[in-house]
Amino acid sequence: MPRITFIQPDGTEQVVEGQVGATVMETARQHMIEGIEAECGGACACATCHVYVDEAWREKVGGPSEMEEDMLDFAFDVRPVSRLSCQIKVTADLDGLVVRVPEKQF
Amino acid sequence: MVADGTVSAAPIETDAIIIGAGPIGLFAVFELGLVDIKAHVIDILGKPGGQCAELYPEKPIYDIPGLPIVTGQGLTDALMAQIKPFGATFHLGQRVDALQKMDDGRFQVVTDAGTHFLAKMVVIAAGGGSFTPKRPPLAGIEAYEGTSIFYSVRRMDDFKDSDVLVVGGGDSALDWTLNLQPIANNLTLLHRRDDFRGAPHSVEQMRALVRDKKIALLIGQMAALEGNNGALTAVTIKTKDGDVRHPCNRLLPFFGLTMKLGPVANWGLNLQENLVPVDTEKFETSTPGIFAIGDINWYPGKLKLILSGFHEAALMSQAAHRIVYPGKKLLFQYTTSSSSLQKKLGVS
Numbered sequence: 351m352p353r354i355t356f357i358q359p360d361g362t363e364q365v366v367e368g369q370v371g372a373t374v375m376e377t378a379r380q381h382m383i384e385g386i387e388a389e390c391g392g393a394c395a396c397a398t399c400h401v402y403v404d405e406a407w408r409e410k411v412g413g414p415s416e417m418e419e420d421m422l423d424f425a426f427d428v429r430p431v432s433r434l435s436c437q438i439k440v441t442a443d444l445d446g447l448v449v450r451v452p453e454k455q456f
Numbered sequence: 457m458v459a460d461g462t463v464s465a466a467p468i469e470t471d472a473i474i475i476g477a478g479p480i481g482l483f484a485v486f487e488l489g490l491v492d493i494k495a496h497v498i499d500i501l502g503k504p505g506g507q508c509a510e511l512y513p514e515k516p517i518y519d520i521p522g523l524p525i526v527t528g529q530g531l532t533d534a535l536m537a538q539i540k541p542f543g544a545t546f547h548l549g550q551r552v553d554a555l556q557k558m559d560d561g562r563f564q565v566v567t568d569a570g571t572h573f574l575a576k577m578v579v580i581a582a583g584g585g586s587f588t589p590k591r592p593p594l595a596g597i598e599a600y601e602g603t604s605i606f607y608s609v610r611r612m613d614d615f616k617d618s619d620v621l622v623v624g625g626g627d628s629a630l631d632w633t634l635n636l637q638p639i640a641n642n643l644t645l646l647h648r649r650d651d652f653r654g655a656p657h658s659v660e661q662m663r664a665l666v667r668d669k670k671i672a673l674l675i676g677q678m679a680a681l682e683g684n685n686g687a688l689t690a691v692t693i694k695t696k697d698g699d700v701r702h703p704c705n706r707l708l709p710f711f712g713l714t715m716k717l718g719p720v721a722n723w724g725l726n727l728q729e730n731l732v733p734v735d736t737e738k739f740e741t742s743t744p745g746i747f748a749i750g751d752i753n754w755y756p757g758k759l760k761l762i763l764s765g766f767h768e769a770a771l772m773s774q775a776a777h778r779i780v781y782p783g784k785k786l787l788f789q790y791t792t793s794s795s796s797l798q799k800k801l802g803v804s
Contacts, residue, residue: 389584389714395511396714420653423625424712426593427677427694428648454593456711 352445356383356401359453368440374449375399375436385451392436397424398455399435404448411438411447426454466572470496471780473565473575474544475552478506480750480765481581482535487773488579489542490797493780496575497544498567500551500586505532507583510713521763531762541802547571551586555723555746563745577779579772580732580741580748581765584715592623592709594681604688605707609636615706617641621691623678624710630654630662632708637671644672644702646693676700678709720752728754738775739768745779747772 351367354377358364368377378386378399390396394417403411408431414422418437422428435449472488474481477499485495503509508517508528516525526534550567555578558564565573589607591597597605606614609632620640622633625647631654633645645662650673652659665671676695683689690703717730725732726742731754734741739755741748749772750765758764777786791797798804 390507390511393512393515395515397712398714419649419651423648423653424590456590456593456714 352440352442352447354440354444355446355448356386357448357450358384359451368444368447370440370442372440373436374401374438374440374447375434377440378435383451385455386435387455388436394418394421394434394437397421397434400425400428400452400455401433401435402429402431402450402452403433403438404450405431407444407447407449410443424456425452426456427452467564467574468496468572469574470494470545471575472496472577472579472776473498473563473573474579474581475499475555475565476506476581476583476750476752477501477504477546477548478581478583478750479508479531479535479762480583480769481506481579482532482539483766484579484581484749484769484772485539485542485544486535487769488776489539489544490791490800491773491777491786492800493577493773493776495542495544495579496547496573498547498550498552498565498571500549500588502549504536504546504548505529507715508532510587517762519761519763541800551719553719555719557743557745561745576745577776578746579769579776580720580746580752581750581769582720583751584717585720585730585752586716586718587713588716588718590709590711590714592678592711594678596681599686600681600683600688600707603686604683604705605709607709609708612636612639615640618706619704620644620706620708621646621702621704622708622710623647625649625652625654626710626712627654627658628710629708630658632710633671634658634661634665636708637665640706642672644674644704646674646676646678646702648675648677650675674700674702681707737771739772740775747776 354368356364366381375388387398389398418434471493472495474484474495474497477497488495509532513529550569553568554566556564562574563578615636616639620643622629623646637643666673676693679694680692690701693700693702732741732748734748734753736755739747739749749768751760789797
């Protein structure tokens with residue numbers, strides 16, 4: 351199963367196993383990763399599952415869709431590597447993915 | 457309760473108050489209506505539908521029995537049509553601030569608009585709580601709220617001759633940019649990208665004001681606040697060219713809504729991790745006469761599904777009938793065959 355690393359703002363790393371087909375947000379919630387709130391439950395409607403994709407993974411993960419880009423307007427401290435983790439599907443290709451949890455979600 | 461702590465003079469007297477106009481609050485109107493209980497429905501949003509209408513009006517829902525696919529707005533519209541015969545009164549754009557039991561056994565409900573009710577029973581169908589504007593996570597922001605920082609415009613006069621910074625890229629940010637520009641001393645619109653989600657016509661109008669140098673448009677994100685004693689003096693803005701200090705004394709951040717439990721926590725009910733425990737026979741809270749249905753309640757095995765909330769509304773209504781019509785026997789009937797139910801539904 352693809353392994354995903356979540357890095358907290360204080361540098362703490364948690365490596366968890368994701369399921370192919372699930373989203374990175376769902377993986378985070380399953381493993382109770384702090385800072386991924388996902389208030390809307392994955393409908394791309396709240397921007398509280400905001401993450402920064404590690405620069406090395408940026409190309410492989412890809413950029414946000416237009417709808418996601420709109421929703422990122424509701425996130426805090428948005429950067430070029432910002433994504434909503436509910437919109438990233440876990441695939442075998444993403445084994446080793448590293449994402450950072452922002453210091454603050456709205 | 458209104459600002460000075462007083463309550464409107466003449467209370468609205470009713471059988472039932474439903475707090476929350478989401479799908480479960482709406483279906484509660486139906487189930488209560490079948491057992492002859494009239495309801496008033498209160499919701500903080502300006503429209504019915506709750507999360508379905510606010511968070512995912514266009515998103516398909518696949519697990520409503522009998523509806524293979526329906527959008528949040530579609531479900532809301534269908535429920536509004538279904539409950540029409542029962543003539544519930546809606547009080548939208550109001551938050552229930554106070555709920556307490558009176559000496560005569562009824563419940564007093566007061567909203568932030570000062571509307572005052574006396575009801576025989578109360579149904580809390582408040583989902584995830586009240587929708588409130590998102591507060592930007594900037595250090596010390598609380599100190600400026602209500603004096604320099606506002607999440608909505610209640611009085612235009614608060615912005616007259618002020619140096620206003622509006623933040624956001626949707627319709628609220630654009631509308632208030634257009635509306636406040638004529639009365640503000642100066643106005644700047646700040647958005648993280650040069651692309652706006654709002655209505656194209658508003659975007660055009662905003663761009664025209666920028667061209668005419670009547671407003672300024674900044675692309676960047678807020679990073680820090682500056683000021684003292686509740687008076688904002690400047691906002692530090694992160695732009696691609698580095699940090700900019702932007703002097704202003706009014707800030708209007710528009711970052712959408714979030715759900716907070718809100719005043720429910722102050723009503724003296726037992727709570728468990730921000731949920732209201734209920735029994736699974738009547739879905740009644742620790743206070744007899746106050747029921748909780750839908751996402752806001754908790755019981756062993758609870759699933760936060762719309763269909764579970766519908767079931768809870770039906771069982772709640774059986775218990776509600778005993779409160780509103782004590783001593784009167786309730787005959788269990790089906791809408792398919794009962795002429796009396798069909799009369800209530802206006803179909804016979």
